[in-house]
Amino acid sequence: MMSDGEAEFVDRVGLFFESLGAPRTMGRIYGWLMICDPPDQSLTALARTLSVSKASVSTTIRPMSEGGLVERVPVAGREHHYRIVPGGLSRLVRLHFTRVGAGAEVAAFGLSVVDEDRAGPRERLAEFRDFCEFTQREAGSEFVRRWAEFRTTKGSQ
């Protein structure tokens, strides 16, 4: 079902995801979906191929689907087939950095706690807040835009 080389690739993607803080199984699923044939696979097939329980695939693939990394493809019967969403990785990064935006509220709370006359702390808090806002905004729009631009120019070469 999966050659030795493919298995190694799948495991490497798993380690890669793990190094980024995501579950290893998530990476293995994503890795296999990149190279499997056909490109859409049922949950049961994924579990069997990757030698993990259906429960694990079910719970792991949900955030992947919600995050736009994979998507369900319409199929007759009861099976749920999943496949890679082209350009989904940028959405993942976007999602990940949206969380940084929460830091802005924390910084705002900090400013409400620190007295007006404490210039040093207020300056550090303001920078912290600005950076969180900037990162969130940047990841949500500019980063994705530049990636799309880069990809089209590279594709048309």
Added chain:
Amino acid sequence: MMSDGEAEFVDRVGLFFESLGAPRTMGRIYGWLMICDPPDQSLTALARTLSVSKASVSTTIRPMSEGGLVERVPVAGREHHYRIVPGGLSRLVRLHFTRVGAGAEVAAFGLSVVDEDRAGPRERLAEFRDFCEFTQREAGSEFVRRWAEFRTTKGSQ
């Protein structure tokens, strides 16, 4: 030593760091260093103020120092004083994004495993590789540049 409001702020930063995959104590240290007076604190003082063991502070603050998030400030005697590095957050994000670059090598390995005639998988692998390379490059230069630009323009207002 620390007001109720300050304590809540410190804990919020801790939760914020935790949501990003970093240890909670790291966030609490960073939060306190943002608002404490004086802005540089010894390891023992941090441990006492934050109600954690010196061991925990010692092990947690090392990666912070190596990552450029905090720095040791020269001080007479045996104490090690630490303080916030201005703009350290961008360095942290940059470091984090550098890891994404490792995905390019994984994708290259995948391309060496998948046969030449399998257009679909190869296309997905190529996009994966390009995205990793793009992100690494972008984070290393463009992101930091834009942040510096944003900060100066905002500061001059």
Added chain:
DNA sequence: ACGACCGTTCAGTGGGTTCTGAACGAACGG
């Protein structure tokens, strides 16, 4: 209606990480 299969959910387990307390080496002060 019944059996078979698909996906979801739940309690329990195992591996990994963060924390603590104690022991240690090093450096200053009396």
Added chain:
DNA sequence: CCGTTCGTTCAGAACCCACTGAACGGTCGT
């Protein structure tokens, strides 16, 4: 030279997260 203080390191405890196996609801085929 001795006691104190500072930071580091180690083994062990506590905790968290991902994974498993089993039970369940739902749907198709017969």
